[in-house]
Amino acid sequence: MKKILALGLSIASLFAFEYATAKKEVIDIKKSYVADIYSPKQVMVATRLMGYVKTIPVEEGDVVKKGDLLFEVDPADIYSMLNQARGAVLQAKSGVLMAELAYADAKKDYLRFKNLYAQGAVSKRDFEKMKLMMDIRKKQVDMAKGMLKQAEAGLARARAQLKYAKVKSPIDGVVTMKMKKVAEMALPGYPVVVLSDINTIKAKSMVKESDIEKFKLGMPVSIYVPSLKKEYSAKVSTIIPAGDNFTHSFVVKYTFDNHKGLLPGMYAKAVVTIGKTEAVLVPFGALTTRSGIVGVFVIDDSGVAHFVPVKQVAQLNDNIAVKGLKGGEKVIIYPPANLADGQKIEE
Numbered sequence: 487m488k489k490i491l492a493l494g495l496s497i498a499s500l501f502a503f504e505y506a507t508a509k510k511e512v513i514d515i516k517k518s519y520v521a522d523i524y525s526p527k528q529v530m531v532a533t534r535l536m537g538y539v540k541t542i543p544v545e546e547g548d549v550v551k552k553g554d555l556l557f558e559v560d561p562a563d564i565y566s567m568l569n570q571a572r573g574a575v576l577q578a579k580s581g582v583l584m585a586e587l588a589y590a591d592a593k594k595d596y597l598r599f600k601n602l603y604a605q606g607a608v609s610k611r612d613f614e615k616m617k618l619m620m621d622i623r624k625k626q627v628d629m630a631k632g633m634l635k636q637a638e639a640g641l642a643r644a645r646a647q648l649k650y651a652k653v654k655s656p657i658d659g660v661v662t663m664k665m666k667k668v669a670e671m672a673l674p675g676y677p678v679v680v681l682s683d684i685n686t687i688k689a690k691s692m693v694k695e696s697d698i699e700k701f702k703l704g705m706p707v708s709i710y711v712p713s714l715k716k717e718y719s720a721k722v723s724t725i726i727p728a729g730d731n732f733t734h735s736f737v738v739k740y741t742f743d744n745h746k747g748l749l750p751g752m753y754a755k756a757v758v759t760i761g762k763t764e765a766v767l768v769p770f771g772a773l774t775t776r777s778g779i780v781g782v783f784v785i786d787d788s789g790v791a792h793f794v795p796v797k798q799v800a801q802l803n804d805n806i807a808v809k810g811l812k813g814g815e816k817v818i819i820y821p822p823a824n825l826a827d828g829q830k831i832e833e
Contacts, residue, residue, distance in 0.1 A: 503818050503831065505785065508766045510813030515761040516800060519691040521709060521740070523752040525682035529657055532677045534650040535559045539666050539678065546664055549684065549749070550655045556679045559672050561651040568648060571641040578634035585630040589623035596620040659683050660749050687745040689720060691756050692735040700760040701725055707740050708757040711748065719743045720756075765799045765807035771819045773798075773806060776827070782811070783818040783825060791818065793827040 537559040544556055596616045603613035659681035666678045689709050693701060701722055709718040724739035740756060742748070772782045773796075781795040796810035811817075818825070 504771075504820060505816050506769050506772060506819055508768050508782075508811045508813055508815045508817055510764065510766050511807075512762055513765050513767075513800060513802060513807050514759045515763050516757050517697070517760050518710075518755045518757045519693060519738075521689045521691045521754040521756040523687060523689050523711070523748050523750055523754055525659070525684065525686055525750040526688055527657075527683035527686050528662070529659065529681040529683070530677035531556055531653060531656070531679045531681060532675050533557075533559050533653055533672045534674050535561075535564065535647060536671070536673055537561070537563055537651070539668050539670050539672050540651075542664060542666070542668055542679070544661045544664075544679065546661050547749075547751070548661045550659060550661060550681070552655055552658050554655045556653050556655050556661075556681075557666075557672075558653070559651045561648055564644065564648045564651055568641070568644040571637070571644040574637040575634070575641050578630070578637040582627070582630040582634050585623070585627040589620070589627045592616075592620040592623040653678070655681060657681060657683055658685060660751075662750055682750040684749060687742060687748045687750065688723070689740040689742070689754055689756060691738050691740075692730075692733065693738050695729060695734045695736065697760065698725070698729075698736045698738075701738055701758070705758070709740060709742070710755045710757060711752055712755070713752060714747055716747065718745065718748070763799065765809060766811040766813045767802065767805040767807055768796075768811070768817050769819050770801070770804055770806050772817045772821075773808075774821050782808075783821045783827075784811070784815045785818065785831060789831045791821075791825060791827070791829050791831055 540558045540560040542557040544550060544554075550556070596619070599608055599613045599616040602608040603610065661679060662682045663680035664678070665676070665680065666672055672678055703722055703725065705722045707720045707722060709720045710716075711718065720740040720742045722738060723741035724737075726737040726739075729736045738756075768782055773780060774782065776793050779795050780798065781793050783791045784794050785791055794810055794815075796808035799807040799809055801807070
């Protein structure tokens with residue numbers, strides 16, 4: 487004998503057919519909304535240089551770690567600047583050396599004239615000229631050293647510019663957009679790659695005006711991601727009070743309890759409980775179609791099978807909530823295709 491499914495009620499057996507008793511229950515009304523997985527933190531990565539994009543080793547959708555190379559700008563112009571800066575440093579060093587030699591000679595002359603002046607061999611005017619010349623040479627040394635510092639600062643800037651030719655990721659994230667291609671001109675301040683932070687993930691839906699009042703902050707939401715075949719627990723975190731004038735829809739955002747495996751841009755469905763209703767539960771296998779109409783076969787007290795059209799309300803595990811039955815009816819599970827309305831079930 488085969489078991490009679492009765493949704494937790496008593497089990498009996500009746501020949502080659504399986505039966506179940508339809509059970510009336512109050513169930514949750516759930517509604518699903520299209521949701522987008524996104525990151526509220528986006529980083530628009532630009533270069534500090536003007537030059538042609540040499541390489542972009544990343545593609546849209548790639549997951550990158552902090553420090554990974556995103557793109558490189560052709561540093562040919564930077565090398566030219568670097569060589570010029572190096573030349574300026576060498577020239578400034580030469581200037582310092584020449585100024586120091588001139589100062590050393592002026593100092594010797596000053597010391598010699600100082601002794602001669604003390605002996606009365608030279609006039610005070612000649613001695614003061616030597617002192618003035620030494621002071622001038624000393625200032626020239628200071629000026630030359632200042633120019634050397636400027637040249638060295640220019641070299642440091644040129645080297646820093648060369649470092650900026652290779653642009654690396656500032657965060658762990660996913661590449662959501664590439665604004666430039668190889669051989670195109672990159673300009674300072676204009677983004678080349680857009681990243682989304684994968685450590686901060688949320689979801690959002692567009693909810694119709696007629697449903698928005700059913701959403702409350704903190705209410706639980708189930709987010710199903712088809713590509714991962716996985717369901718995530720979330721809560722309503724934001725309800726933007728300004729709707730779209732054309733679609734009359736409102737943005738509702740969800741925060742995940744655990745978003746491991748989710749990436750910005752993934753398609754999802756947000757399933758929300760928006761109310762309760764009374765319905766009758768039957769096993770999924772009890773549903774069948776006749777002439778394109780969905781229904782179930784109900785057995786009356788005399789053993790006659792009657793086809794009763796039903797409307798599916800929701801699915802609860804292996805059971806289907808339907809309208810069209812009163813509850814308590816005995817329904818056939820997996821009715822054969824040749825079973826007709828009004829057919830007597832032989833015992």
